[in-house]
Amino acid sequence: MLKKIMIVSLSVLLVLIAAASGGSYYMVQRALPTIEGEILTAVEKPVRIVRDQYGVPHVYAETEKDLFFAQGYVQAQDRMFQMELSRRSIGGRLAEVMGDKMVQVDHFNRTIGFRRAAEEGMSKVNPETMKALQSFADGVNAYIEDHQDNLPVEYTMLGFKPEPWTPLDSLSIGKYMAWELGTNMRTELFMGVALPKLDNEKLMSLLFQYQDANPTIVRQTEMEKAIEVDQAEERPKAALSKETVDSIFAALDLTEQKALPGEGLGSNNWVVSGKKTESGKPLLANDMHLGLGAPSTFYQNHLVMPGKYNVSGAIFPGVPGVIVGHNEKVAWGFTNLAPDVQDLFIEKQNPNNPHQFEYDGKWYDAKVIQEEIKVKGAESVKAEIVVTRHGPVITNTLDTYVSKDQAPSQTIRTAEKVEQPLALRWTAHDATDEITAMLSFDKAQNYTEFEAAMKLFQAPAQNVVYADVEGNIAYHAMGSIPIRSKGDGLSPVPGWSSEYEWKGYIAWDELPHAINPEKGYFASANNKPVDGDYPYHISYDYDLPYRATRITQMIEEKDKLTLEDMERMQSDWLNLQAKEHGPVFIKALESAKLNDTEQKAFDVLKKWFENPIDDPQLAGPVVYHAMYNKMYTRFFEPHLTEEFFYHFNRTAMPNYGLEVILRDPDPIWFKGTDDTKEKAIVDSFKQAVAWMADENGKNPEKWQWGKVHTITLAHPLGSIKPLNLLYNNGPYEYGGSNGTVGMAGFSRGKPFSIVLGAPWRFVIDMNDVNGAKDALTMGASGQLGSDHYQDQTDLWLEGRYKTMHYTDADVEANGERTLTLQPE
Structure with missing residues (x-):
């Protein structure tokens, strides 16, 4: 998102260009972190951080507090500026450091309320998890405090210093990821304007229907419980005006990822039981498809605390723990379930009071939030955000377009003079506790413990595959999926009546799932999770079946599969x-x-x-x-x-x-x-x-396909010349496409530059967890000038992998630098 919309003032640009010249080498080198020796800091006992040949940190701590403190510290060492941009974007604070061009982006993100939802949900977060989040934040802040004079060079370029990191910053990242992976609202907006005016039979014919021959992840016959339910599907023809839809699409286009829905945002994962593998134990593979850029979307780390944690894998920078990976007993992987978890409600506004709305014949007061958007080099902008019983009013969030010749409006009132107030109901606005789920994944020793953790994870809804050293494999859909009183979520519904409210969420044991299937594998690629007899509506937005079909073909065409087969499959380009x-x-x-x-x-x-x-x-x-x-x-x-x-x-x-x-x-x-x-x-x-x-x-x-189909791993500052020469990695000629297992997605609006793919690939044989392998698009470090800024790129481009190193002996044998955090 940031690469698409970042525009800076002329004065800042001059500073950037100066920094890119001769003085930049000193600035860059001075900002590189200390990764060897000893540092006195706020740990209870000594913590060892062993960096392997790719700079990946293996953190050894004696207490949970120290473990997450050290994880926060190393993430800040490697990815502080990436974490900074993430929290400023999510929290609607880009204009504060980048000027008035970011006002609309900030207003939209504050309206959706990623940070607000995280803050309102903090009361539900497990107390032990809050301690981990605070320890992680303390580690980040120890780095910030120790490096006030040698922060990453981007801070000098933009002329500000980081504020202390907070648990809320980490929790907000999860809310934003749920937004990135939920795209139904666009279809709903289109249907709202088109259904009342166009041939409905023709329109509905364009919704892809899975055929019996198309693979689903499970069959309902594989689920241990038969499900019978009567779910209403009456669809109202609620007409939206073109002006209303235009205004929201403009906001979405300005603030969302570069690729459109259906263009590859998703993932692949599969797990194969021991009866189909050469080792006799399960094999698992996962490559999650998100935006590609510099630094990588994911951060690799290995966390060890005797008796509680020994987990290795990937995490989003700014978040503690590991979201996908393995420990000594279990491994797991995610793909996007792509459920419809966003509904638009057309609200009836009191003509005499823009903050009141009708519900079942009575007016009620909406929640009104006053926000102040600080703007670098200009006066602050006041934004009024209105939240109905269904969610924030999202109409007219871009009521004033700011150009070079026009100062920003000093007051933005979303709910005033709105022809059709639309409120967004979204599962991620609920109070949820995904961090507790993630840390529980990291500690799980068997499927019973892992399933208990999955029940805590609500948004974004995911397809999870699982394997363990005992030979079990499992699949479970995970997350909150609405059950609607009326309608199927395809078009906006009346918000002034209780007829269209959500009745709740699909019960855990009624979500698609199975364990140890007769066929010996599960494969998911954002395809339909369960066959047509399943009674609940989950989505109209599944990906086309070709990746899932190809994965299934490759699993079934060989009797005994190996880890090398998993690697080959992740880069398969058959269309x-x-x-x-x-x-x-x-x-x-x-x-x-x-x-x-x-x-x-x-x-x-x-x-x-x-x-x-x-x-x-x-x-x-x-x-x-x-x-x-x-x-x-x-x-x-x-x-x-x-x-x-x-x-x-x-x-x-x-x-x-x-x-x-x-x-x-x-x-x-x-x-x-x-x-x-x-x-x-x-x-x-x-x-x-x-x-x-x-x-x-x-x-x-x-x-030649590679001449037109290229990938540039672009840094947010790389959009400004000559910084592109310093920060960006590429362009590289590359194969694949949106529909191949080795996914290299491009936008139909801007062909054929690759903008989506797998920032991190992961494969494991449960017969040898020490031999698990992975590869990032870039490297462990986001610090320009680091030896590990882009040292995994060649591996990724060539479909090769590095060993993750797991056992103490293997980490010691392959460790190149050791930093010890000592108590002060």
């Missing part, structure tokens, strides 16, 4: 979508009138369809993906008109819609028009060839 639809494209194009360049491109495409691998050296993927990109506009814009196409194209529905149309020999989408699927394919192909010929030359045989 099953192209394989399925190739005959449809060939049939449409064979009878088309093509010029010489188009004919050569068609010949390239036909040959590639025989084995459609998104290899960076091949020309076929260039033709295919360029054609597919053009199909979004060609298939839908003529039939939706410009009024609706913009909103439609900001949802996941174009991906689903194309899939439905290509599978259907007589799609309803074109009925009653002069258009046809075949004509649309030919037009898209011709547009794609002309586009690629302009950029890559007239000979399609010489085009």
Whole structure:
């Protein structure tokens, strides 16, 4: 998000450019942390921090307090500025250090209320977890206090110093991750404006329906309990105005990730039982798909406290513990369940009081929050946030656009003069305690303990795969998924009536789950979790089935799998979508009138369809993906008109819609028009060839996917020249695409630069937990000038891995630097 929207004032830019010149070397080197020797600090007993050859910290402490203090300290050593930007963005405090261009971003994030939700939920956090959070914060603050004169160079560039870290900063990160992984609101907004005006049968045909042949994670017959429930699905046609929808989409476009829903945000994980492995013990693999940049989204660490913790894996910088990884007994991995956990309620506002709303025939007072957004170089902006019984009013959060020639409005009132106040009901606004769940994962010694931990984790809802040294494997959907009194969450509902309230959440033992299945594995790739007989509505926003299908194929095609097979699978680039639809494209194009360049491109495409691998050296993927990109506009814009196409194209529905149309020999989408699927394919192909010929030359045989499909691991400050030369890593030619297991996602709005993928890959054989392997996109350190800033990039690009080192002996044998924190 920050890379997309960061704009700084001219005065700051001059400082940045000066820092990038000769004086930068001294500044950078001076800021590098001490990772060897001894430091006196606020620990109770000595703590050893062993850095391996990749700079990953292995923390050895005698008390829980010291363990998390040291984890906070090393995270601050390596990722302090990344943590800083994270908390300022989430808390709506970017304008304070970056100027008035960030006012709208800050206002929107304060309106959604990530930090507010975390603060309101602190009372539910387990007291022991609060101690861990405070110890972690104390460690971060010890680093800050000790480094006031040699903080990371970015602080000098932007001209401020960090405030003390707090437990609330850590808790807020979890709320924001739930937002990043929840995308249903876009579809709901589009449906709110389109359903009352467009052909409903055609619109609903664009919702992708899983076929019986498409893999689900479990079958309901694998669940030990039969579920019968009558869930109402009456869908109101609540009409939203274009102006209302425009205003919210503008806010979402300004503040959200660079890729749109359905373009790869998600993950892969799978677990295979010992009966299908060479070692005789389970194998587990996980690669979570999020934004790619510098530093990496994840931080690797190993935490050891005798008798309680010996856990290794990844965590979000700014958070204690390990969110995905392994200990001596169990391993686990996550993918996004992609449930519909966001509902929009149209509120009826009292015409005489903008802070009152109707509910079941009576007016009630909404909660009104007065916020002050401090602005660097300008007066503060006062923001009024209104929260109804359903959640914050999100309409008109960008009521004043700030430009170079216009000072920011000094008062923003979201609920005043609003034609259609929309309030957001969202599960992550609930008081939840995910940190306790995570720390319980880290300590779990068996599935009973691990399942008890999963029950505490509410948002974001995830698919969890599990393996242990006893040979058990398990899958469980985890998180709060609403049960609605009416409706299915696809369109906004009346907020003035109790008819559409949530009745509660799906009970734990009724969520999709299974243990030790007869087939010997579980595989998830954001696909539908359970077959069609499951009675509860979970989502319309599952990913297309191709990654899950390919993972299933690779597991089933070999009798005995190895850890090396897991590694190979995570970088597999076979495009099953192209394989399925190739005959449809060939049939449409064979009878088309093509010029010489188009004919050569068609010949390239036909040959590639025989084995459609998104290899960076091949020309076929260039033709295919360029054609597919053009199909979004060609298939839908003529039939939706410009009024609706913009909103439609900001949802996941174009991906689903194309899939439905290509599978259907007589799609309803074109009925009653002069258009046809075949004509649309030919037009898209011709547009794609002309586009690629302009950029890559007239000979399609010489085009290469890797030349157009590149990855740049960009730092937030790397958007400003010449800092891009210092901070950014790349561009690199790379294979894969949005639909391959080795996912390398790009936005259909800005093809083909890779913006989504797996920042961290992880594989483990439970026969040898010391041999677990992983790889980051960048390195352990976010400090420019560190030897470990980008020392894992080559591993990641080449599909190679490093050993994580787990046993005391292995850590000692591979340790390169040891820092001891001594009591003061």
